[in-house]
Amino acid sequence: MMADPSVSAPKLEFAAGGGLLSRRMLLRGAAAGSGAALAALAMPRPAQAEPALPEWVTVAGERARGYGMPAEQEADVQRAIIEPFGDLARAFSLSGTPHHKLRGTITPNGLHFEVHHGGRPNLDPDGHRLMIHGMVERPIKFDLNALERYPMVTATHFLECSGNSFFNAVMPEPMQSGCDMLHGLLSNSEWTGVPVRVLLEEAGVRPEGRWVLAVGNDAPSLARSIPVEKLMDDAFVALYQNGERIRPEQGYPMRLLLPGFEGNMNVKWLTSLWVTDAPAYTKHESGEYTEILANGSSVKFTFAMGVKSVITHPSATMTMSGPGFYEISGIAWSGAGSVRKVEISADGGESWAEAALQEPVLPRALTRFRLPWRWEGAPTLLMSRAEDATGAVQPTRSSWKARYDPSNFLHYNAIQPWQITPEGSVQNVYA
Amino acid sequence: MMADPSVSAPKLEFAAGGGLLSRRMLLRGAAAGSGAALAALAMPRPAQAEPALPEWVTVAGERARGYGMPAEQEADVQRAIIEPFGDLARAFSLSGTPHHKLRGTITPNGLHFEVHHGGRPNLDPDGHRLMIHGMVERPIKFDLNALERYPMVTATHFLECSGNSFFNAVMPEPMQSGCDMLHGLLSNSEWTGVPVRVLLEEAGVRPEGRWVLAVGNDAPSLARSIPVEKLMDDAFVALYQNGERIRPEQGYPMRLLLPGFEGNMNVKWLTSLWVTDAPAYTKHESGEYTEILANGSSVKFTFAMGVKSVITHPSATMTMSGPGFYEISGIAWSGAGSVRKVEISADGGESWAEAALQEPVLPRALTRFRLPWRWEGAPTLLMSRAEDATGAVQPTRSSWKARYDPSNFLHYNAIQPWQITPEGSVQNVYA
Numbered sequence: 121m122m123a124d125p126s127v128s129a130p131k132l133e134f135a136a137g138g139g140l141l142s143r144r145m146l147l148r149g150a151a152a153g154s155g156a157a158l159a160a161l162a163m164p165r166p167a168q169a170e171p172a173l174p175e176w177v178t179v180a181g182e183r184a185r186g187y188g189m190p191a192e193q194e195a196d197v198q199r200a201i202i203e204p205f206g207d208l209a210r211a212f213s214l215s216g217t218p219h220h221k222l223r224g225t226i227t228p229n230g231l232h233f234e235v236h237h238g239g240r241p242n243l244d245p246d247g248h249r250l251m252i253h254g255m256v257e258r259p260i261k262f263d264l265n266a267l268e269r270y271p272m273v274t275a276t277h278f279l280e281c282s283g284n285s286f287f288n289a290v291m292p293e294p295m296q297s298g299c300d301m302l303h304g305l306l307s308n309s310e311w312t313g314v315p316v317r318v319l320l321e322e323a324g325v326r327p328e329g330r331w332v333l334a335v336g337n338d339a340p341s342l343a344r345s346i347p348v349e350k351l352m353d354d355a356f357v358a359l360y361q362n363g364e365r366i367r368p369e370q371g372y373p374m375r376l377l378l379p380g381f382e383g384n385m386n387v388k389w390l391t392s393l394w395v396t397d398a399p400a401y402t403k404h405e406s407g408e409y410t411e412i413l414a415n416g417s418s419v420k421f422t423f424a425m426g427v428k429s430v431i432t433h434p435s436a437t438m439t440m441s442g443p444g445f446y447e448i449s450g451i452a453w454s455g456a457g458s459v460r461k462v463e464i465s466a467d468g469g470e471s472w473a474e475a476a477l478q479e480p481v482l483p484r485a486l487t488r489f490r491l492p493w494r495w496e497g498a499p500t501l502l503m504s505r506a507e508d509a510t511g512a513v514q515p516t517r518s519s520w521k522a523r524y525d526p527s528n529f530l531h532y533n534a535i536q537p538w539q540i541t542p543e544g545s546v547q548n549v550y551a
Numbered sequence: 552m553m554a555d556p557s558v559s560a561p562k563l564e565f566a567a568g569g570g571l572l573s574r575r576m577l578l579r580g581a582a583a584g585s586g587a588a589l590a591a592l593a594m595p596r597p598a599q600a601e602p603a604l605p606e607w608v609t610v611a612g613e614r615a616r617g618y619g620m621p622a623e624q625e626a627d628v629q630r631a632i633i634e635p636f637g638d639l640a641r642a643f644s645l646s647g648t649p650h651h652k653l654r655g656t657i658t659p660n661g662l663h664f665e666v667h668h669g670g671r672p673n674l675d676p677d678g679h680r681l682m683i684h685g686m687v688e689r690p691i692k693f694d695l696n697a698l699e700r701y702p703m704v705t706a707t708h709f710l711e712c713s714g715n716s717f718f719n720a721v722m723p724e725p726m727q728s729g730c731d732m733l734h735g736l737l738s739n740s741e742w743t744g745v746p747v748r749v750l751l752e753e754a755g756v757r758p759e760g761r762w763v764l765a766v767g768n769d770a771p772s773l774a775r776s777i778p779v780e781k782l783m784d785d786a787f788v789a790l791y792q793n794g795e796r797i798r799p800e801q802g803y804p805m806r807l808l809l810p811g812f813e814g815n816m817n818v819k820w821l822t823s824l825w826v827t828d829a830p831a832y833t834k835h836e837s838g839e840y841t842e843i844l845a846n847g848s849s850v851k852f853t854f855a856m857g858v859k860s861v862i863t864h865p866s867a868t869m870t871m872s873g874p875g876f877y878e879i880s881g882i883a884w885s886g887a888g889s890v891r892k893v894e895i896s897a898d899g900g901e902s903w904a905e906a907a908l909q910e911p912v913l914p915r916a917l918t919r920f921r922l923p924w925r926w927e928g929a930p931t932l933l934m935s936r937a938e939d940a941t942g943a944v945q946p947t948r949s950s951w952k953a954r955y956d957p958s959n960f961l962h963y964n965a966i967q968p969w970q971i972t973p974e975g976s977v978q979n980v981y982a
Binding site: 145146148155158163164165166174176177178179180181182183184185186187188189190191193194197198199201202211213214215221222223224225226227228229230231232234236238239240241242243244245247248249260261262263265266269270271272273274310311312315317318319320321322323337338339341353359360362363364365367368369372373441444445446447449478480482488490492 | 576577579586589594595596597605607608609610611612613614615616617618619620621622624625628629630632633642644645646652653654655656657658659660661662663665667669670671672673674675676678679680691692693694696697700701702703704705741742743746748749750751752753754768769770772790791793794795796798799800803804872875876877878880909911913919921923
């Protein structure tokens with residue numbers, strides 16, 4: 121059904137080139153923001169006739185069950201299994217969240233990304249212990265039941281692998297994959313657990329204790345050094361994920377949660393917090409998670425993930441369903457705090473319009489942004505650019521690349537451009 | 552391990568009788584709030600020795616997978632199947648969220664409560680349509696693909712069946728069950744979908760259109776009348792639940808979301824919005840969801856759920872693990888807006904202490920409250936009492952019962968008292 125020419129709709133308010141409309145259109149009661157404006161735009165309508173009475177209305181449905189699952193028609197909404205390492209894949213195991221198939225900000229637990237250095241252990245929660253020892257007055261050992269009686273905190277935070285988006289960082293030509301492969305090592309959950317501060321204070325950290333080595337109860341005993349200040353600030357031992365017990369692949373029965381810090385430091389299957397006076401420089405921190413700069417020097421510790429955004433709708437592998445109205449939608453985040461602003465360009469960076477941010481905007485959590493848009497069916501280069509509360513702005517790919525040795529793929533946070541062809545195909549490009 | 556007498560811990564600050572401590576203890580940097588205070592309390596410690604090297608550390612773990620599931624050790628964390636209706640159970644089908652096994656505020660999708668009047672239809676999303684018709688200028692029909700292009704909104708809201716907690720309302724003696732059976736027809740999700748306002752404005756509601764009959768695409772064609780004002784305010788057609796497509800038992804592929812309104816009005820498998828000038832008085836609204844008052848008159852439409860709270864930790868069916876420190880934890884909500892205050896009594900209502908509310912406190916969403924507590928091992932009657940932003944306060948059971956005909960079990964929002972025996976057993980009581 122095309123627009124009804126008899127409708128006198130409000131005039132559309134454009135905010136930038138390429139058909140970007142004002143975010144004010146999304147406000148309740150806005151003159152140009154009403155659904156009436158949509159009546160003036162070509163919107164898709166179902167074409168084929170449907171049966172008078174669908175078959176499923178004529179029979180009794182299924183009864184209630186103990187634990188629900190997604191609709192079988194959604195069976196393709198899965199994490200993408202990523203195996204880019206050849207023989208290294210024997211140790212590493214990765215899967216990415218399909219952000220182009222999700223809306224909102226929470227990642228459902230079944231779709232939270234995975235990066236395992238030695239697989240997901242088949243851990244017995246009754247035999248699992250968390251020790252706090254080293255430079256403390258009173259070493260303490262906890263089991264799960266003990267921690268259940270402690271004060272808890274609930275907070276929504278993203279986790280992002282420091283190697284997220286590595287294909288864009290190092291591939292000479294842009295890979296044509298969805299947001300699951302390209303940016304899927306990123307998820308967002310409501311976590312609940314015990315503040316590390318409470319546990320460290322009970323143990324009594326000695327004045328010389330400045331660092332803590334966190335160790336996982338998995339085959340590689342993944343270990344990372346963390347400044348005591350972060351642990352005394354907002355860190356917690358997460359026991360629950362979106363309400364229920366933390367999932368096996370996210371560290372069941374407990375993981376470290378360091379809001380904003382790179383993923384692998386949030387040690388899964390956490391079993392030991394060893395208070396020391398200096399970093400341990402473990403293989404996992406020196407050998408695997410160090411960035412080499414353009415001048416050949418290495419950055420030993422890059423804790424917080426940089427400010428970043430990705431348009432998820434539309435995004436690569438999608439096809440536009442004809443010209444007309446769309447809502448551009450995406451996610452933005454920063455390890456340094458809250459997202460302050462997201463701008464969108466539909467003309468390759470010539471002009472930018474500010475997107476609407478979904479409230480509540482929470483620090484170190486995914487923020488959903490949206491902007492109304494009229495696509496004319498012309499070739500279009502879409503980009504999003506996020507700014508966080510510290511004023512940091514997402515770089516272009518070329519300025520990001522200039523900072524590092526060509527081999528580096530860690531902490532890649534460049535702008536993601538999507539090229540839309542006149543036929544409506546959406547492609548990953550470097551621009 | 553008992554408390555170490557050599558530790559000089561801060562003095563505990565009590566806030567009310569029965570061992571209730573001040574919520575200020577939970578604040579970062581609080582003098583009495585530090586973990587050091589816990590060192591002065593008897594806290595449980597793991598008793599038995601554990602193996603030097605757990606077996607699971609000696610072997611490679613499982614690899615990444617497409618869609619994750621809870622740990623097999625958590626197999627008992629299920630929705631409770633509730634079948635209280637005898638032969639009526641052929642049509643009705645219910646399951647309750649196990650809030651006593653959850654923390655945080657989000658309900659994971661697999662554990663969202665269910666109330667089906669004719670079962671969960673095996674609906675083909677490609678054959679499903681949403682019609683807007685009746686007193687409108689331009690009747691419109693949408694399929695799922697069409698709605699995907701519309702502006703969307705994301706919001707976290709609870710849903711509560713108006714019959715939630717019905718065992719407490721009508722059973723002559725308090726039933727000894729967990730929070731899944733007693734209060735489980737309540738869940739909380741982040742929903743994403745298209746504002747109904749946008750769709751109604753595009754269709755153009757005629758001046759005489761004051762009500763909308765919403766109809767579900769299931770066997771009983773469940774239908775409810777809704778004032779146009781609510782639909783033009785904060786209502787939306789939800790397509791996503793905690794990020795992923797809405798689950799079959801919550802209305803896949805779309806349901807109505809009326810923030811704060813009683814559950815069944817949030818029509819699942821939504822297929823029709825019929826604009827009318829008066830309510831339809833369907834069987835589902837007049838026959839099933841009308842409260843009979845003590846004076847014999849009936850209340851036809853009670854839209855918003857009342858202010859309410861439940862302590863989930865500890866709660867009925869649990870056993871305390873010995874005297875000492877605990878954190879009392881629970882959930883509070885109101886269909887009228889935000890929760891303003893939750894008070895807790897540990898002496899049967901003699902004295903009350905204000906609980907800490909977990910930020911962000913969102914309107915018409917579950918709010919987690921917490922209060923530190925030292926249980927001395929004595930008989931204790933625990934209660935929580937919520938107050939919302941409108942000043943409404945949760946009633947006692949006897950004052951709630953006095954308002955209604957004895958048969959009424961709808962909109963029960965009375966205070967839930969838990970009796971703790973000296974042996975640590977937690978029981979449901981009327982008090």
